[in-house]
Amino acid sequence: QSVLTQPPSASGTPGQRVTISCSGSSSNIGSNAVNWYQQLPGMAPKLLIDINNRRPSGVPDRFSGSKSGTSASLAISGLQSEDEADYSCAAWDDSLNAYVFGAGTKVTVL
Amino acid sequence: EVQLVESGGGWVKPGESLRLPCVVAGLTFRDAWMSWVRQAPGQGLEWVGRIKSKGGGGTTDYAAPVRGRFTISRDDSKNTVFLQMDSLKTDDTGVYYCTHITQEPAVMGHWGQGTLVTVSA
Numbered sequence: 628q629s630v631l632t633q634p635p636s637a638s639g640t641p642g643q644r645v646t647i648s649c650s651g652s653s654s655n656i657g658s659n660a661v662n663w664y665q666q667l668p669g670m671a672p673k674l675l676i677d678i679n680n681r682r683p684s685g686v687p688d689r690f691s692g693s694k695s696g697t698s699a700s701l702a703i704s705g706l707q708s709e710d711e712a713d714y715s716c717a718a719w720d721d722s723l724n725a726y727v728f729g730a731g732t733k734v735t736v737l
Numbered sequence: 738e739v740q741l742v743e744s745g746g747g748w749v750k751p752g753e754s755l756r757l758p759c760v761v762a763g764l765t766f767r768d769a770w771m772s773w774v775r776q777a778p779g780q781g782l783e784w785v786g787r788i789k790s791k792g793g794g795g796t797t798d799y800a801a802p803v804r805g806r807f808t809i810s811r812d813d814s815k816n817t818v819f820l821q822m823d824s825l826k827t828d829d830t831g832v833y834y835c836t837h838i839t840q841e842p843a844v845m846g847h848w849g850q851g852t853l854v855t856v857s858a
Contacts, residue, residue, distance in 0.1 A: 673848065674846050677846070
Protein backbone atom coordinates (compact mmCIF):
# COMPACT_ATOMS: atom_id res chain seq x y z
CA GLN A 628 0.00 0.00 0.00
CA SER A 629 1.45 3.35 -1.07
CA VAL A 630 2.10 6.14 1.43
CA LEU A 631 0.66 8.70 -1.00
CA THR A 632 -2.86 8.12 -2.31
CA GLN A 633 -3.83 8.70 -5.93
CA PRO A 634 -6.91 7.68 -7.91
CA PRO A 635 -6.12 4.69 -10.14
CA SER A 636 -7.48 6.31 -13.27
CA ALA A 637 -8.61 9.55 -14.88
CA SER A 638 -9.80 10.39 -18.34
CA GLY A 639 -10.85 13.21 -20.63
CA THR A 640 -11.41 14.17 -24.21
CA PRO A 641 -8.85 16.14 -26.23
CA GLY A 642 -8.75 19.75 -25.10
CA GLN A 643 -10.30 19.08 -21.70
CA ARG A 644 -8.71 19.84 -18.34
CA VAL A 645 -7.87 16.82 -16.21
CA THR A 646 -6.83 16.98 -12.55
CA ILE A 647 -5.10 14.22 -10.57
CA SER A 648 -5.07 14.32 -6.78
CA CYS A 649 -2.39 13.10 -4.39
CA SER A 650 -3.09 12.79 -0.69
CA GLY A 651 -0.48 12.37 2.01
CA SER A 652 0.24 13.37 5.58
CA SER A 653 2.06 15.92 7.67
CA SER A 654 5.35 14.00 7.42
CA ASN A 655 5.48 14.07 3.62
CA ILE A 656 3.32 16.45 1.58
CA GLY A 657 2.57 18.55 4.65
CA SER A 658 6.23 19.44 5.14
CA ASN A 659 7.97 18.83 1.81
CA ALA A 660 7.58 19.64 -1.84
CA VAL A 661 5.65 17.33 -4.13
CA ASN A 662 7.04 16.14 -7.45
CA TRP A 663 5.26 14.55 -10.37
CA TYR A 664 6.55 11.98 -12.84
CA GLN A 665 5.12 10.89 -16.17
CA GLN A 666 5.62 7.37 -17.53
CA LEU A 667 4.63 6.79 -21.13
CA PRO A 668 3.76 3.18 -22.08
CA GLY A 669 6.89 1.01 -22.20
CA MET A 670 9.19 3.89 -21.25
CA ALA A 671 11.17 4.99 -18.21
CA PRO A 672 9.55 7.66 -16.03
CA LYS A 673 10.31 11.33 -16.59
CA LEU A 674 10.25 14.25 -14.15
CA LEU A 675 7.28 16.49 -14.89
CA ILE A 676 7.14 18.93 -11.96
CA ASP A 677 10.18 19.68 -9.81
CA ILE A 678 10.66 20.73 -6.20
CA ASN A 679 9.88 24.39 -6.94
CA ASN A 680 6.72 23.49 -8.82
CA ARG A 681 8.51 24.22 -12.08
CA ARG A 682 8.56 22.21 -15.28
CA PRO A 683 11.94 20.89 -16.47
CA SER A 684 13.02 21.96 -19.92
CA GLY A 685 10.87 20.38 -22.60
CA VAL A 686 7.78 19.82 -20.47
CA PRO A 687 4.78 21.63 -21.99
CA ASP A 688 3.20 24.44 -20.00
CA ARG A 689 -0.16 22.67 -20.02
CA PHE A 690 1.14 20.69 -17.03
CA SER A 691 0.98 22.42 -13.64
CA GLY A 692 1.24 21.37 -10.01
CA SER A 693 -0.22 22.75 -6.82
CA LYS A 694 -0.29 21.88 -3.12
CA SER A 695 -2.48 22.68 -0.16
CA GLY A 696 -1.86 21.25 3.28
CA THR A 697 -1.34 17.52 2.97
CA SER A 698 -2.71 17.23 -0.56
CA ALA A 699 -1.40 18.06 -4.00
CA SER A 700 -2.70 17.96 -7.53
CA LEU A 701 -1.48 17.83 -11.08
CA ALA A 702 -3.51 19.58 -13.75
CA ILE A 703 -3.30 18.91 -17.46
CA SER A 704 -4.90 21.72 -19.42
CA GLY A 705 -5.77 21.15 -23.04
CA LEU A 706 -5.40 17.36 -22.88
CA GLN A 707 -3.65 15.83 -25.88
CA SER A 708 -3.44 12.23 -27.10
CA GLU A 709 0.27 12.08 -26.28
CA ASP A 710 -0.58 12.75 -22.62
CA GLU A 711 -1.94 9.22 -22.26
CA ALA A 712 0.40 7.85 -19.60
CA ASP A 713 0.81 6.97 -15.93
CA TYR A 714 1.35 9.90 -13.56
CA SER A 715 2.90 9.46 -10.12
CA CYS A 716 3.30 11.92 -7.28
CA ALA A 717 6.22 11.72 -4.87
CA ALA A 718 7.61 13.49 -1.82
CA TRP A 719 10.23 13.05 0.87
CA ASP A 720 8.83 11.60 4.08
CA ASP A 721 10.55 12.91 7.21
CA SER A 722 9.27 10.10 9.44
CA LEU A 723 10.33 7.29 7.11
CA ASN A 724 13.49 9.14 5.97
CA ALA A 725 12.58 7.95 2.51
CA TYR A 726 11.19 9.20 -0.79
CA VAL A 727 7.65 7.92 -1.22
CA PHE A 728 5.53 7.55 -4.33
CA GLY A 729 1.83 7.33 -5.01
CA ALA A 730 0.63 4.19 -6.81
CA GLY A 731 0.13 6.15 -10.01
CA THR A 732 -2.85 7.38 -12.01
CA LYS A 733 -3.45 6.13 -15.52
CA VAL A 734 -4.72 8.94 -17.75
CA THR A 735 -6.76 7.90 -20.77
CA VAL A 736 -7.59 10.25 -23.61
CA LEU A 737 -11.03 9.34 -24.87
CA GLU B 738 23.38 14.79 -22.77
CA VAL B 739 23.13 12.84 -19.55
CA GLN B 740 23.06 9.08 -20.00
CA LEU B 741 22.53 6.38 -17.39
CA VAL B 742 22.96 2.77 -18.46
CA GLU B 743 22.03 -0.08 -16.13
CA SER B 744 23.04 -3.69 -16.61
CA GLY B 745 23.27 -6.91 -14.62
CA GLY B 746 19.59 -7.83 -14.50
CA GLY B 747 18.48 -11.41 -14.90
CA TRP B 748 16.81 -14.37 -13.25
CA VAL B 749 17.84 -15.55 -9.79
CA LYS B 750 16.40 -17.84 -7.14
CA PRO B 751 15.10 -16.60 -3.78
CA GLY B 752 17.95 -16.11 -1.32
CA GLU B 753 20.52 -15.42 -4.02
CA SER B 754 22.38 -12.19 -4.77
CA LEU B 755 22.69 -9.88 -7.75
CA ARG B 756 24.73 -6.74 -8.41
CA LEU B 757 23.50 -4.03 -10.76
CA PRO B 758 26.00 -1.50 -12.13
CA CYS B 759 24.91 1.80 -13.66
CA VAL B 760 27.38 3.72 -15.81
CA VAL B 761 26.79 7.46 -15.99
CA ALA B 762 27.93 9.93 -18.63
CA GLY B 763 27.32 13.58 -19.38
CA LEU B 764 27.66 15.02 -15.89
CA THR B 765 30.26 15.51 -13.15
CA PHE B 766 29.69 12.15 -11.50
CA ARG B 767 31.69 12.81 -8.34
CA ASP B 768 29.27 15.63 -7.47
CA ALA B 769 26.15 13.62 -8.30
CA TRP B 770 23.69 12.16 -5.85
CA MET B 771 22.35 8.91 -7.28
CA SER B 772 19.43 6.67 -6.48
CA TRP B 773 17.61 3.51 -7.51
CA VAL B 774 13.90 3.07 -8.12
CA ARG B 775 12.10 -0.17 -8.92
CA GLN B 776 8.79 -1.11 -10.46
CA ALA B 777 7.14 -4.49 -9.96
CA PRO B 778 5.21 -5.85 -12.97
CA GLY B 779 2.04 -3.83 -13.46
CA GLN B 780 2.68 -1.81 -10.30
CA GLY B 781 3.75 1.70 -9.37
CA LEU B 782 7.18 3.14 -8.70
CA GLU B 783 9.02 2.33 -5.47
CA TRP B 784 12.09 4.20 -4.25
CA VAL B 785 14.88 1.82 -3.26
CA GLY B 786 17.51 4.17 -1.90
CA ARG B 787 20.09 6.86 -2.59
CA ILE B 788 23.77 7.63 -2.19
CA LYS B 789 25.06 11.14 -1.74
CA SER B 790 28.23 12.46 -3.32
CA LYS B 791 31.38 12.17 -1.25
CA GLY B 792 31.30 15.93 -0.89
CA GLY B 793 27.79 15.60 0.45
CA GLY B 794 28.92 13.03 2.99
CA GLY B 795 28.74 9.92 0.82
CA THR B 796 26.00 8.48 3.00
CA THR B 797 23.21 6.16 1.95
CA ASP B 798 19.50 5.91 2.77
CA TYR B 799 17.22 2.98 2.01
CA ALA B 800 13.53 2.18 1.86
CA ALA B 801 12.33 -0.05 4.68
CA PRO B 802 11.63 -3.17 2.50
CA VAL B 803 15.27 -3.38 1.36
CA ARG B 804 17.15 -2.00 4.36
CA GLY B 805 19.74 -4.51 5.55
CA ARG B 806 19.58 -6.53 2.31
CA PHE B 807 20.48 -3.99 -0.39
CA THR B 808 23.59 -1.81 -0.54
CA ILE B 809 24.24 1.16 -2.80
CA SER B 810 27.85 2.10 -3.50
CA ARG B 811 29.78 4.16 -6.01
CA ASP B 812 33.09 4.21 -7.84
CA ASP B 813 33.74 7.79 -8.87
CA SER B 814 36.80 6.74 -10.89
CA LYS B 815 34.52 4.69 -13.14
CA ASN B 816 31.44 6.97 -13.11
CA THR B 817 29.49 4.00 -11.82
CA VAL B 818 26.93 3.44 -9.09
CA PHE B 819 26.08 -0.06 -7.90
CA LEU B 820 23.09 -1.75 -6.32
CA GLN B 821 24.10 -4.90 -4.44
CA MET B 822 21.04 -7.01 -3.73
CA ASP B 823 21.37 -9.88 -1.23
CA SER B 824 18.84 -12.32 0.22
CA LEU B 825 16.55 -11.66 -2.71
CA LYS B 826 12.84 -12.37 -2.36
CA THR B 827 10.16 -12.96 -4.99
CA ASP B 828 8.74 -9.52 -4.06
CA ASP B 829 11.97 -7.95 -5.34
CA THR B 830 11.03 -8.86 -8.92
CA GLY B 831 10.74 -5.85 -11.19
CA VAL B 832 12.47 -3.31 -13.38
CA TYR B 833 15.24 -1.45 -11.58
CA TYR B 834 15.96 2.11 -12.68
CA CYS B 835 19.15 4.01 -11.95
CA THR B 836 18.42 7.70 -11.44
CA HIS B 837 20.31 10.97 -10.98
CA ILE B 838 19.06 13.21 -8.19
CA THR B 839 18.92 16.71 -9.65
CA GLN B 840 17.30 18.37 -6.63
CA GLU B 841 17.75 17.46 -2.98
CA PRO B 842 16.60 15.45 -1.21
CA ALA B 843 15.65 12.95 -3.91
CA VAL B 844 14.07 14.53 -7.00
CA MET B 845 15.14 12.45 -9.99
CA GLY B 846 15.69 14.44 -13.14
CA HIS B 847 17.49 11.76 -15.14
CA TRP B 848 16.59 8.10 -15.48
CA GLY B 849 18.17 5.06 -17.06
CA GLN B 850 16.23 2.69 -19.28
CA GLY B 851 15.92 0.08 -16.53
CA THR B 852 17.02 -3.51 -16.11
CA LEU B 853 14.71 -6.41 -15.29
CA VAL B 854 15.33 -8.56 -12.22
CA THR B 855 13.28 -11.73 -11.82
CA VAL B 856 13.39 -13.64 -8.52
CA SER B 857 11.72 -17.00 -8.83
CA ALA B 858 12.24 -20.59 -7.82
